[in-house]
Structure formats: structure tokens, C-alpha cells
Amino acid sequence: MQEAILVMEMDRTNLPATHYSLDIQTDEPLEFVDLTERIAELVMRSGVRDGLVSIQTRHTTTGIVINEHEPLLLADMKRLLERLVPEQDQYQHDNLDIRTVNLTPDERRNGYAHCRALFLRASETVNIADGRLQMGCWQRIFLLELDGPRQRGVSVVILGQ
Amino acid sequence: MQEAILVMEMDRTNLPATHYSLDIQTDEPLEFVDLTERIAELVMRSGVRDGLVSIQTRHTTTGIVINEHEPLLLADMKRLLERLVPEQDQYQHDNLDIRTVNLTPDERRNGYAHCRALFLRASETVNIADGRLQMGCWQRIFLLELDGPRQRGVSVVILGQ
Amino acid sequence: MQEAILVMEMDRTNLPATHYSLDIQTDEPLEFVDLTERIAELVMRSGVRDGLVSIQTRHTTTGIVINEHEPLLLADMKRLLERLVPEQDQYQHDNLDIRTVNLTPDERRNGYAHCRALFLRASETVNIADGRLQMGCWQRIFLLELDGPRQRGVSVVILGQ
Numbered sequence: 001m002q003e004a005i006l007v008m009e010m011d012r013t014n015l016p017a018t019h020y021s022l023d024i025q026t027d028e029p030l031e032f033v034d035l036t037e038r039i040a041e042l043v044m045r046s047g048v049r050d051g052l053v054s055i056q057t058r059h060t061t062t063g064i065v066i067n068e069h070e071p072l073l074l075a076d077m078k079r080l081l082e083r084l085v086p087e088q089d090q091y092q093h094d095n096l097d098i099r100t101v102n103l104t105p106d107e108r109r110n111g112y113a114h115c116r117a118l119f120l121r122a123s124e125t126v127n128i129a130d131g132r133l134q135m136g137c138w139q140r141i142f143l144l145e146l147d148g149p150r151q152r153g154v155s156v157v158i159l160g161q
Numbered sequence: 162m163q164e165a166i167l168v169m170e171m172d173r174t175n176l177p178a179t180h181y182s183l184d185i186q187t188d189e190p191l192e193f194v195d196l197t198e199r200i201a202e203l204v205m206r207s208g209v210r211d212g213l214v215s216i217q218t219r220h221t222t223t224g225i226v227i228n229e230h231e232p233l234l235l236a237d238m239k240r241l242l243e244r245l246v247p248e249q250d251q252y253q254h255d256n257l258d259i260r261t262v263n264l265t266p267d268e269r270r271n272g273y274a275h276c277r278a279l280f281l282r283a284s285e286t287v288n289i290a291d292g293r294l295q296m297g298c299w300q301r302i303f304l305l306e307l308d309g310p311r312q313r314g315v316s317v318v319i320l321g322q
Numbered sequence: 323m324q325e326a327i328l329v330m331e332m333d334r335t336n337l338p339a340t341h342y343s344l345d346i347q348t349d350e351p352l353e354f355v356d357l358t359e360r361i362a363e364l365v366m367r368s369g370v371r372d373g374l375v376s377i378q379t380r381h382t383t384t385g386i387v388i389n390e391h392e393p394l395l396l397a398d399m400k401r402l403l404e405r406l407v408p409e410q411d412q413y414q415h416d417n418l419d420i421r422t423v424n425l426t427p428d429e430r431r432n433g434y435a436h437c438r439a440l441f442l443r444a445s446e447t448v449n450i451a452d453g454r455l456q457m458g459c460w461q462r463i464f465l466l467e468l469d470g471p472r473q474r475g476v477s478v479v480i481l482g483q
Contacts, residue, residue: 017211017321019290050339052376052479054213054286058297060229066444068382070424072414073436080437084245084406092233102231102299114234115241122227122300123286125376125445127479129341134477136380138424139444155295157213157288159320159481160339178372178482180451215374215447219458221390245406253394263392263460275395276402283388283461284447316456318374318449320481 018046020156026148030081032065032074033143035154039126040133042156049131051160056123058155061113061147063120069140081146085119087112113147120144128160179207181317187309191242193226193235194304196315200287201294203317210292212321217284219316222274222308224281230301242307246280248273274308281305289321340368342478348470352403354387354396355465357476361448362455364478371453373482378445380477383435383469385442391462403468407441409434435469442466450482 020042024033035055043053055064067077091111092098126141127134135141143154181203185194196216204214216225228238252272253259285302288295296302304315342364346355357377365375377386389399413433414420448463449456457463465476 017213017289019211019288019295021295050341050479051481052339054288056286056288056295058295058300060227060297060299065440066382067436067439068424070415070421072417072421072423073433076413076415076433076437077440080407080440085241091237093231093237095233099231099233101233102229111234111237114228115237117228118226118238118241119280119441121282121285121443123288124443125286125378125447127341127376127378127445127477128339129477129479134341134343134378134380134479136382136475138382139380153297155288155290157211157290157295157321159212160479178374178450180372180449180456182456215449217447217449217456219456219461221388221458221460246402252398254392254398256394260392260394262394263390272395272398275389276398278389279387279399279402280441282443282446284449286447314458316449316451318372318451318456318482320373 018158022154022156024143024152024154026145026150026152028145029148030078031145031148033145034069034140035143036140039141039156043128043133043158046158048128048158048160051128051158052125053128054123054125054157055141056155057143058153061110061117062152063117063144064122064124065120065142065144066124066139068138081116085112085116091115108147110147116146179319183315183317185304185313185315187306187311187313189306190309191239192306192309194306195230195301196304197301200302200317204289204294204319207319209289209319209321212289212319213286214289215284215286215318216302217316218304219314222271222278223313224278224305225283225285226281226303226305227285227300229299242277246273246277252276269308271308277307340480344476344478346465346474346476348467348472348474350467351470352400353467353470355467356391356462357465358462361463361478365450365455365480368480370450370480370482373450373480374447375450376445376447376479377463378477379465380475383432383439384474385439385466386444386446387442387464387466388446388461390460403438407434407438413437430469432469438468
């Protein structure tokens with residue numbers, strides 16, 4: 001038994017996967033939350049020199065977006081989402097007269113947010129080389145809140161050596 | 162028993178990647194096929210406690226989508242795809258009078274399906290911690306069929322320890 | 323010399339992550355650059371038999387797209403991008419009278435390109451089994467240039483054994 005535990009401990013020293021959880025309180029219905037610094041710090045803390053980090057949301061009305069952090073551009077992208085998938089369109093997901101599945105006591109009118117998420121990503125993978133995220137100078141990693149304000153969670157796994 | 166456990170530990174140390182293939186028969190032209198249970202089972206079978214699973218389609222007229230499995234919402238998303246990328250628009254990919262590349266004997270009129278796939282993902286990565294998929298309570302993993310019914314294949318790789 | 327090569331080989335056996343950088347000169351404002359052969363060659367060179375390759379752009383006005391390489395289809399997808407996110411719309415990102423953030427001497431009018439990237443992916447993950455990319459016969463990996471012509475970089479990490 002003692003020896004088995006020792007083997008496990010040695011394995012753990014070599015453990016190439018590290019998992020972190022980010023808790024995020026969003027403030028707006030539609031909001032870009034910049035996670036770049038937090039993720040860069042986790043990569044540094046993990047000690048991984050070569051590998052990748054997988055950033056994954058735990059929610060169906062958010063997305064992981066990599067783009068430039070320029071406030072006017074973020075406003076442009078919000079207008080684009082509203083133009084292509086308007087909040088005020090009819091979504092059957094919000095019709096509680098006919099809906100019978102996944103109903104909660106505090107059900108939100110958020111069909112538009114789910115539909116916007118269809119064209120976004122639940123996860124992005126960013127590469128790591130020489131201990132650094134392989135991102136260009138304008139790239140920033142965002143959680144895009146589509147149905148806030150809410151408490152959100154993002155899962156981060158760092159794999160490599 | 163003691164020795165069996167030790168052997169398992171050694172195997173796991175040497176085998177960080179496990180590959181599985183899912184065969185899926187779709188039934189509709191446009192259909193969300195929920196793969197969540199099958200992928201959760203593969204993760205359990207792999208023995209990986211910390212790492213990630215990469216779910217990747219082998220097709221150009223499908224997408225991997227993570228969203229809520231609520232039937233009215235799935236219908237909303239189908240209507241949205243039809244509104245933004247209508248099936249009846251003109252796509253040169255379908256014009257066999259001028260097309261000369263990648264032609265097959267049973268060529269399908271599926272330009273709209275390829276174009277819808279442009280805004281979807283060929284792969285999503287879901288994180289694993291403590292042997293469990295790090296998904297929120299409403300998140301489900303779908304193969305989104307855009308040009309069915311057809312026989313489809315999804316590749317699943319599980320990496321970690 | 324012989325011994326040096328041997329040491330490198332041993333390192334590679336123990337190194338599950340390999341990083342490569344692709345330099346790409348794009349020629350058009352909107353262009354699909356097929357990276358499939360280059361990535362398949364890197365996977366072969368890495369010696370990884372089972373795992374995955376993460377293909378990640380370093381730019382905010384490009385995307386990584388997996389779709390069919392049929393010229394008429396690529397033209398269809400370009401027209402779709404122009405229809406849904408027109409180049410000639412007003413984007414505040416391009417209004418240098420009010421913008422104050424991330425300004426460069428050679429600032430380009432590229433709000434439309436950033437907005438198109440919102441619906442694309444910065445990364446895709448392709449699985450590897452038995453030393454081969456697990457892609458279907460029509461799948462090709464593209465860098466989609468949205469604001470060219472420009473010099474671009476794509477980061478490639480191969481993980482596994």
C-alpha cells in the first residue's frame with residue numbers, strides 16, 4: 001500500500017494537466033469580460049513550458065471570444081449581435097405556454113442569448129511555447145456574457161510539460 | 162489485487178491519449194444529435210482524471226455545438242440558420258454547369274449546408290477534472306447535422322492523466 | 323555528432339508537446355489559405371501517434387476554418403460574409419475622430435474584419451490516431467484572411483504520444 005501511494009505521488013509530480021476554475025460576476029446584459037491576464041497568470045503558475053491551455057465556459061448563454069480589446073470595436077460587435085439575432089424576435093424557448101422542458105422557477109426570457117451562442121464558441125485553445133501564451137499583440141481572451149448580469153464560471157485546463 | 166493496481170498505474174502513466182470513433186446515423190436534413198452521454202461514458206472508460214476531451218467532426222456539413230437541449234430552443238436555432246443562410250439562396254457550389262472540382266457521382270445540392278458550417282465549429286474541447294466533464298448543468302454536446310440524413314463520424318480524443 | 327542526435331531523439335521521446343510556427347503571406351483582402359498539407363507534415367515530423375494538434379491564429383482579423391476546398395464554395399462563403407457583415411457598414415472602430423485606444427501609425431479601416439472574426443474561431447483542434455489526422459475526405463484546414471494582404475502567423479502545438 002505504501003509503495004502504491006509512492007508511485008502515485010511520483011506520477012503527480014509529473015502531472016501534465018492542471019485544472020483551474022474562474023468565478024466571474026458579470027455586470028451587464030451583454031458584456032465582454034477580459035480574462036487574458038488571469039489566464040496568463042495561471043499558465044505561469046502551472047509551470048507548463050510547452051503545451052496548450054483550454055478555456056471553456058460552463059454556460060449556454062456565453063461564449064469564449066478572442067479578439068481585440070478596443071471599446072468602440074466591442075460596441076460594434078454588440079450591435080452586430082443585435083442586428084443578426086435581435087433580442088425582440090420571437091423565440092419559442094421563451095413561450096412558457098407551450099414549453100415543458102428544463103423549466104426553472106426563475107426562468108429568464110433568454111432565447112435570443114442561446115441563439116447568439118450558436119455562432120460563438122464554448123471553448124478556445126491557446127498554445128503555449130517557452131512558457132508563454134502564443135498570442136499576437138492584439139489578441140485578448142474574453143468571456144462574452146449574453147444574458148447577464150450573472151455569476152459565471154470558466155474552466156481552464158493547462159496541458160503540457 | 163495490489164499488483165493489479167500497480168499495473169494500471171503504470172499503464173496510465175504511459176498512455177496519455179485515447180482515441181475513440183463515434184458512428185452516427187442522422188435522420189433529418191437538419192438535426193441536433195445529443196452526444197453528451199456517449200462522451201461522458203468514454204471519458205469514464207478512459208480513466209483520465211484530469212485533462213480534456215476533444216470532440217471533432219469528420220465532415221464539412223456538420224458542426225459541434227454546445228448548448229441547451231430544450232426542443233423549442235433547438236427549433237429556434239434551426240429557424241435562425243434558415244433565416245441567416247437560406248437553403249433556397251443561390252450557391253455556386255451547386256451549379257454543376259460551371260463547377261469542376263470535387264465532383265462525385267451522387268453530388269448533393271448542399272452549398273447552404275457548407276455555408277452554415279462556416280459559422281459553426283468543427284471541434285470543441287471540454288475540460289476534465291476529478292474524472293468528470295467540467296460542464297454546466299444546461300450544457301449538452303451536439304453533432305449538428307446540416308445535410309442529412311447521412312452516416313456521420315465523430316472523432317474523440319481524451320488527453321490527460 | 324552521432325551522440326548529439328541520439329540525445330535529441332531521447333528528448334523527443336519524453337516531450338509530449340511540440341510547437342511550430344507557420345509564417346504566411348496572404349495575397350488578397352479576403353482569402354482562404356489552405357494549411358492542410360503543412361499541418362499534416364508537422365504531425366508526421368512530430369512523431370506523435372495518438373493525440374491532437376491545436377491550430378491557432380495570432381491575429382484578430384483572421385479565423386481558422388475547416389471546410390471543403392472547392393473554389394466556387396469558397397466564393398459562396400466570401401459572399402455570405404459580405405452579406406451578413408458588409409465591409410461598407412459603419413463601424414465605430416474605424417472612426418478615428420472618437421477612437422483613443424490601440425491606435426497605430428498605419429491604422430487600417432478594418433472594423434468589418436474584426437466583426438466577421440467574431441463568428442469564426444481563433445483555434446481548431448484536430449485529433450490524431452495511428453499517426454494520422456482524423457479528418458474526413460473533404461475536410462481541409464484554412465487560415466481565413468479577413469484583412470489582407472498581410473504577413474500572418476499561425477501557431478501549431480502537437481500533444482500526445
